[in-house]
Amino acid sequence: MILILRWFLLASALLLLTQLNIGIEVQSFGSALWAAFIIGLLNAFVRPLLILLTLPVTVLTLGLFLFVINALTFQMASGLLEGLQVQGFGSALLGSLFYSACGLVIDTALQRLFGRRMLIKDR
Secondary structure, eight states: OHHHHHHHHHHHHHHHHHHTTSSEEEOOHHHHHHHHHHHHHHHHHHHHHHHHHTHHHHHHTTTTHHHHHHHHHHHHHHHHOSSEEEOSHHHHHHHHHHHHHHHHHHHHHHHHHHHHHHHHHHO
């Protein structure tokens, strides 16, 4: 149940991104749900591979290259979905930063509401 709630809240965060006028468009709440799902899959499977492949660059930039990886995965999601449009790399960078911040706030709020044991058991 908490996983579904988190999914809906992250989809709502994507819809909130469209209100900031930074070059990101989401057609509907259904598209936002799919986008949140695809972004979650990319963050779970593709992002660790990208981090591993770009480890020397990440070390040289003191971790700042991770922002680029986040933007690339955000832009990949827009390439896979018709309902999510990202105008360019700058928009993807700002969008991924905001989306990550929203995810952090959502995870913290859910942890405080339901407790750490509930979150671990639900996953």
